Amino acid sequence: MQIDSARELKARLSARLAEGFPPVTASDLGGRVWTRPAIGLVPVAPGRAHLAIRVAAADDARVLLTDLSDVLRAEVDVRVTGPILPQSAPTPGGLQQHTRPLVPGLSVAHPAASAGTLGGFVRLGGRLAVLSNNHVLAASDAGAVGDAVLQPGPADGGVPADRVATLAAFQRFTGSRNRVDAAVAVLDEGVDAEPGRLPGGPLGTAVPDGVEVEPDEQVEKVGRTTGHTRGRITAVEVDGVAVQYDDGVHVFDDQIEIEGLTGTFSAGGDSGSVIWRSADRAPLALLFAGSGEGGSTGAGLTFANPLSTVLSTLGVEWVAS
Numbered sequence: 001m002q003i004d005s006a007r008e009l010k011a012r013l014s015a016r017l018a019e020g021f022p023p024v025t026a027s028d029l030g031g032r033v034w035t036r037p038a039i040g041l042v043p044v045a046p047g048r049a050h051l052a053i054r055v056a057a058a059d060d061a062r063v064l065l066t067d068l069s070d071v072l073r074a075e076v077d078v079r080v081t082g083p084i085l086p087q088s089a090p091t092p093g094g095l096q097q098h099t100r101p102l103v104p105g106l107s108v109a110h111p112a113a114s115a116g117t118l119g120g121f122v123r124l125g126g127r128l129a130v131l132s133n134n135h136v137l138a139a140s141d142a143g144a145v146g147d148a149v150l151q152p153g154p155a156d157g158g159v160p161a162d163r164v165a166t167l168a169a170f171q172r173f174t175g176s177r178n179r180v181d182a183a184v185a186v187l188d189e190g191v192d193a194e195p196g197r198l199p200g201g202p203l204g205t206a207v208p209d210g211v212e213v214e215p216d217e218q219v220e221k222v223g224r225t226t227g228h229t230r231g232r233i234t235a236v237e238v239d240g241v242a243v244q245y246d247d248g249v250h251v252f253d254d255q256i257e258i259e260g261l262t263g264t265f266s267a268g269g270d271s272g273s274v275i276w277r278s279a280d281r282a283p284l285a286l287l288f289a290g291s292g293e294g295g296s297t298g299a300g301l302t303f304a305n306p307l308s309t310v311l312s313t314l315g316v317e318w319v320a321s
Contacts, residue, residue, distance in 0.1 A: 001075045003041070006049040007237075009072065010039050013051075014239055040238030040257065042077045043215040052235035052257070053078045054294070054301070056242075077235075081301055082293035084243050086135050086181070087223075087271035088116045095224050096156040101192035102164060104274060105222035108132060109153030110167065111160070112139040116153065117224040117272040119286055120203070121195040122184055122316035128193060129186040129316065130165050132272030133288050137183035138170040140245055145169065149185040153224075155269075164191045171313050173245075177253045180305040180313050181243075181271075181288040196321030199228045203274070204282040205320045209308045211236050211256055211284055218278040219258060221287060223270030230278065231258045231265035231302065234295070241303055243289045254309070256285050258302040259295035266290050266302045275304055283318060286310045 001009070017036055040052040053065075058080050065073060088109075096107045096115070108118040108130065116136030122129050130149065134140060137149055149165040150158035170183030187193060196202030199222060211217075217233040235257035242249050258265050258275065266273065266287055275285040285304035294301040311318060 001048065001050070003047055003049050006041050006051055006075070009051055010041065010237070010239070014039055017240065036240055036242065038238050038240040038242065040235040040255070042235050043217070043233070045215055051076045052238060054081050054238070054241070054257070055079075056081060056083060079294045079301070081291035084241060084289050084291045084303065085268070086133070086243060086245055086288060087266050087268050087290050087302075088114055088133070088135055095222075095227065096152050098152055098162060101194050102130065102151060102187070103194050103197040105198070105224065105227070107152035107156045107158070107224045107269070108149055108164070108272070109136055109155070109158065110139040110143045111148055111150060111154060112142055114153060115155035115224060115269050117270055117287075118151065119272040119274040120283065121193055121319040122311065122314075123319055124168055124184055124186060124314070124316045127186045128319065129168060129184040131182070131184050131274070131286070131310070131316070133181045133286070134170045134173065134183045135181060135245065135288070136272045137167055137185050140247060141172050143167055143170070164188060169314050173250045178250055179252065179254060180286070180310045181252070182286060182305060182310045182314055184314055184316055195319050198222060200281065202321035203276050204280060205318070207283050207307050207311060207318050210306055218261070219275050219284060220278055221266065221270070221273040221275045223266055223273040223287065225267045225269035226264065229260060229265050231260045233257070234259050234301070238303070241289070243303075252303070252305075254306065256304045256306060258304065260297065260299055263297060264299040274307065283307050
């Protein structure tokens with residue numbers, strides 16, 4: 001369907017959710033707790049999109065689709081994701097060593113967190129700072145401005161002597177809808193960095209204002225656990241992404257969904273990676289969560305905040321090199 005029509009259908013179904021989606025009892029789902037679907041757009045051709053519905057289990061989409069005609073159902077892409085988790089539970093492998101100067105992709109974290117990824121560099125008040133997630137640099141709201149940031153993160157052996165930056169700003173989670181999981185930490189005196197040291201060289205200097213609905217947009221990232229991977233954008237403007245953090249579920253709107261071209265695009269510990277467009281190396285998004293199921297290969301889906309939203313929310317400027 002035309003993009004405008006897809007957005008209208010998305011708005012209609014989202015309103016239905018907001019007004020009180022018909023309850024699905026635990027007995028209907030074999031005792032499993034039901035979670036609301038996430039809804040977005042799947043680019044299928046220039047100017048055209050299908051509706052994306054992402055569910056934790058197949059039954060979760062059943063009631064939402066009840067009133068749709070067969071014609072509209074043919075324009076709906078339903079995928080089962082399983083639980084969506086922040087990508088900061090590290091597994092062996094990746095860029096975990098103590099490394100100076102700092103470069104994108106390295107293990108970093110707040111002393112009370114485990115390990116995530118140094119996504120890139122920004123300027124805050126004229127000072128160079130590292131960009132990553134709230135749950136990586138600020139320990140999911142448990143941290144405070146002025147706290148230390150370690151490289152590598154504690155899960156990779158980071159200790160107080162590995163301090164490289166000071167937490168300067170982060171966007172707190174809300175009980176309603178969130179847009180970003182993001183934080184910045186300014187570099188400590190004497191800590192050097194090479195922002196442009198990435199596979200293929202520096203990224204672009206301009207951050208696109210949002211992500212256009214284009215089919216098969218290929219992207220890349222470098223992260224602490226899975227290193228340099230390639231994927232494609234499978235959905236945009238995804239609302240209702242429910243992420244299961246340690247302190248509970250936080251819901252995110254206007255997110256970007258990505259799957260790996262071959263196998264997984266990200267894994268635990270890759271949270272905070274900056275995702276860029278392969279065609280022109282434009283920085284597009286900040287990785288923060290993922291699922292173990294879903295995608296055309298069944299290897300899981302990755303979710304990311306639009307980078308333009310992250311930068312404007314934190315009041316920082318992108319640094320390419």
